[in-house]
Amino acid sequence: MGEEGQRTGPGGVAVIALAVAVLVFLIAPVVIIVIVSFSGADYLTFPPPYLSLRWYQRFLGTRSWRQAIGVSTQVALLTMVFATTLGLLAALALVRGRFRGKGVIYAVLLSPMIVPTIITAIGLYFFFVRLKATGSILAMALGHTVLALPVVVIIMAAALQGFDMRLEQAALSLGASRLTALRRITLPLILPGLLSAALFAFLTSFDELLIPLFLSGVEIQTLTVRIWNSLILEVDPTIAAVSSFLIGVTAVVLGASALLRGRGDATTT
Amino acid sequence: MKSIEEGRETRRNLLLLLPALLLLALLFAYPLLGIVNRSVYKAGYTLDFYRQIFRVPVYLQVLGATFKVSALVTIVCLALGYPLAYMLATRRPRTAQLLMIIVVLPFFTSIIVRTYAWMVLLGRNGIVNQYLIALGLTDKPLALLYNQAGVVIGMSYVLLPYMVLTVYSVMRGIDPGLVRAAHSLGASRFQAFRRVFLPLSLPGIAGGTLLVFILSLGFFITPALMGGPGDMMIAMLIEREVEITLNWSFASALAVVLLALTLAGFAGYNRIVRLERIFEGRS
Numbered sequence: 029m030g031e032e033g034q035r036t037g038p039g040g041v042a043v044i045a046l047a048v049a050v051l052v053f054l055i056a057p058v059v060i061i062v063i064v065s066f067s068g069a070d071y072l073t074f075p076p077p078y079l080s081l082r083w084y085q086r087f088l089g090t091r092s093w094r095q096a097i098g099v100s101t102q103v104a105l106l107t108m109v110f111a112t113t114l115g116l117l118a119a120l121a122l123v124r125g126r127f128r129g130k131g132v133i134y135a136v137l138l139s140p141m142i143v144p145t146i147i148t149a150i151g152l153y154f155f156f157v158r159l160k161a162t163g164s165i166l167a168m169a170l171g172h173t174v175l176a177l178p179v180v181v182i183i184m185a186a187a188l189q190g191f192d193m194r195l196e197q198a199a200l201s202l203g204a205s206r207l208t209a210l211r212r213i214t215l216p217l218i219l220p221g222l223l224s225a226a227l228f229a230f231l232t233s234f235d236e237l238l239i240p241l242f243l244s245g246v247e248i249q250t251l252t253v254r255i256w257n258s259l260i261l262e263v264d265p266t267i268a269a270v271s272s273f274l275i276g277v278t279a280v281v282l283g284a285s286a287l288l289r290g291r292g293d294a295t296t297t
Numbered sequence: 298m299k300s301i302e303e304g305r306e307t308r309r310n311l312l313l314l315l316p317a318l319l320l321l322a323l324l325f326a327y328p329l330l331g332i333v334n335r336s337v338y339k340a341g342y343t344l345d346f347y348r349q350i351f352r353v354p355v356y357l358q359v360l361g362a363t364f365k366v367s368a369l370v371t372i373v374c375l376a377l378g379y380p381l382a383y384m385l386a387t388r389r390p391r392t393a394q395l396l397m398i399i400v401v402l403p404f405f406t407s408i409i410v411r412t413y414a415w416m417v418l419l420g421r422n423g424i425v426n427q428y429l430i431a432l433g434l435t436d437k438p439l440a441l442l443y444n445q446a447g448v449v450i451g452m453s454y455v456l457l458p459y460m461v462l463t464v465y466s467v468m469r470g471i472d473p474g475l476v477r478a479a480h481s482l483g484a485s486r487f488q489a490f491r492r493v494f495l496p497l498s499l500p501g502i503a504g505g506t507l508l509v510f511i512l513s514l515g516f517f518i519t520p521a522l523m524g525g526p527g528d529m530m531i532a533m534l535i536e537r538e539v540e541i542t543l544n545w546s547f548a549s550a551l552a553v554v555l556l557a558l559t560l561a562g563f564a565g566y567n568r569i570v571r572l573e574r575i576f577e578g579r580s
Binding site: 046054058073117126143146153154177234236252256268278279 | 313317380408422424457514539552559
């Protein structure tokens with residue numbers, strides 16, 4: 029279709045104009061929030077009359093916000109470790125194994141993506157209330173592991189499919205044990221995919237509201253829960269700074285995974 | 298000999314799968330079964346909680362509002378998403394990839410952040426109203442937030458990337474030679490689109506429509522923050538029954554209804570587009 033683009037009639041121009049308008053619609057809110065987060069005014073006007081870091085000072089100068097960053101980071105790191113480990117092992121079996129019921133198992137592993145998060149969240153809430161384990165970082169991380177697992181499985185399955193099995197077979201035929209071959213040959217080669225999966229597992233947890241909304245306690249709140257508690261009262265400009273921080277984390281994860289993917293392609297193909 | 302080796306291989310694979318499956322069994326399947334059980338059992342089996350949903354007018358209203366908002370959001374997403382996907386699919390792959398960043402960045406940004414952005418834009422003294430008044434298009438601020446219009450705008454924004462990615466993944470698979478063939482046989486641009494490209498992209502339209510509609514049905518954050526008192530959707534009712542009314546059995550029955558609708562929808566979606574395709578397309 030590349031050549032088609034050159035012969036653009038009037039209809040084509042209209043479609044492109046509409047598509048560009050939609051692209052603006054998609055990106056404008058993100059850009060505007062980042063810009064107004066540097067506003068010096070009391071109200072969020074656009075463009076801001078003058079720039080300042082006052083909302084960032086309010087964000088990082090408030091104890092509850094700083095604590096929330098800490099809680100979110102801990103939950104996301106634990107989620108990342110759990111989901112990446114379990115997802116890698118499962119993906120290894122799914123990509124390499126030939127056994128009956130593989131399709132069903134794959135569907136089961138992806139099923140948390142399908143069930144509305146509100147349902148998963150209340151199910152976990154009922155479960156952890158009975159164990160008297162709500163309000164703990166571990167409970168939130170375990171809940172997020174359920175949501176992040178499908179993400180890791182999908183990314184790792186794709187990464188393993190691009191991996192040349194003969195390299196590992198060569199190591200085995202040269203006398204390496206299965207574990208040595210995995211550690212010395214396979215893991216280094218799928219490392220870019222693995223790191224990318226880990227980053228997305230981290231992001232899945234860091235951005236998610238519903239599980240911690242039900243599982244967090246009064247003292248232990250994630251960033252998203254802290255935002256929620258603030259937003260149901262008023263549209264506080266501080267949230268613009270917090271939002272920009274979260275947008276920044278997303279951008280870093282996407283950028284890093286794009287770089288990793290470039291490197292992964294270079295080594296596996 | 299061979300079957301022993303195969304048996305070992307199978308055991309090894311099961312061992313690798315075991316941790317993930319155990320986690321899902323304990324923290325996903327078991328809690329879901331708990332919800333199902335709670336919805337039908339309270340000091341004896343009963344279907345009262347389901348009867349309540351379909352008999353009490355207020356709850357029927359919530360169901361109706363949920364379907365109405367979901368339908369509106371789906372229409373908006375299709376109207377905006379199809380032209381964008383078409384434009385992306387007809388660019389060179391490298392250009393499309395670059396433009397895809399604009400679709401993917403919001404897609405991966407926290408839903409609560411995206412919702413907040415629209416609250417800032419649409420509020421009474423929000424940025425949109427500031428511009429409308431400055432341009433003289435309206436004298437007093439329009440009510441764009443805390444009503445159904447706000448909910449539809451916010452949810453369409455959050456769900457639009459799903460539509461674009463689903464439609465795009467189907468359009469990329471359409472052989473451009475077919476459109477060229479139509480041209481060379483004398484079809485105009487519009488005819489070639491309507492008679493060749495559009496029919497071939499129908500699976501994308503069906504898949505995207507279904508996906509956005511199902512995801513809308515279970516939406517919580519955006520309608521809860523951007524809606525007014527009359528814009529309660531089913532997920533908000535579930536949350537309220539759990540946290541405020543403490544009627545967990547009724548909340549569970551609502552959850553089962555929502556789950557059944559969602560699973561039915563995904564069964565259809567999976568026949569059209571494979572779920573993981575979207576994720577691979579953009580990660």
